[in-house]
Amino acid sequence: MIALRRAAARAGSGLDGDRYSTGLGPWSPIARSGDGLTLVEAEVIESLARDHAIRLEPGGTRRNLTVRGVRLDDLIGRRFRIGVTLLRGVRRCEPCSYLEGLLGAEVLDPLVHRGGIRVDVLEDGELAVGDPITRAD
Numbered sequence: 001m002i003a004l005r006r007a008a009a010r011a012g013s014g015l016d017g018d019r020y021s022t023g024l025g026p027w028s029p030i031a032r033s034g035d036g037l038t039l040v041e042a043e044v045i046e047s048l049a050r051d052h053a054i055r056l057e058p059g060g061t062r063r064n065l066t067v068r069g070v071r072l073d074d075l076i077g078r079r080f081r082i083g084v085t086l087l088r089g090v091r092r093c094e095p096c097s098y099l100e101g102l103l104g105a106e107v108l109d110p111l112v113h114r115g116g117i118r119v120d121v122l123e124d125g126e127l128a129v130g131d132p133i134t135r136a137d
Contacts, residue, residue, distance in 0.1 A: 001059035006128040009037065009085050009121045015064055034090030034118030038063040039072055044114045054105045062099055063116045070133050072117045079136040085125030086136060093118045 008016040014036035040063035048054040065082070075089035095111035 001062065003059060006126055009087075009125050009127055011121050011124050012036070014121060015127075033120055034093075036121045037065065037087065037119040038093045038116055039065045039067055039119060040093070040116035041070065041072055041114075042066050042068040044111070044116075047114075048107070048110055052110045054103075054107060054110065056103070056105075060103060061111075061116065062102065063093065065127065067133060073113075075119075075133075075135075076117055079122065081132075081134050081136050082127050083125065083131030085121065085127055085131075086123040088120045088122055090118045090120055092116070 010016060040061045045056055045061060045066065048056060072089070073092070076091060077089060079086060079088050081087065092113060093116040094113070095108050095115045097108070099107060
C-alpha cells in the first residue's frame, strides 16, 4: 500500500496502478461490481485502537480511501461524488481471513459490518486528499 495525495480514478476500472485496476488483486478473476474502489471510515480505525488495542498504520485496512464524517453504509445503492469523480456505492467490504493474516491481528469480529464499502467508478476523475463527499442522486 502506498499513500498518495491524489490518484486518477477510471470508470469501470478503479484507481490507476491499483492491484484490481491492473488485474492482479486476489479476487480479480471474479470481476465483481464494486471492486473498483474501497472506502473505510477513519472513525472505525480509531475505534479499533480505542476499543480493541489494534493499532493500524495508514492503509492498514487495505482500503483505497479513508474518509471522515461520512456514514459509508448510507452510500450503498447511491451515486455520490468525491470531489468531481462520480461513484456508486455497491456493497459492504467485509473483513476476511486474508486481511487478518496480513495484519497479524484479530480484526474479523471488530470489523464485521464496519469494514467499509465497495464502490464502482462511474466517470473518470481525480481523487485528492480533502475532497468533499457529496450525494449525486
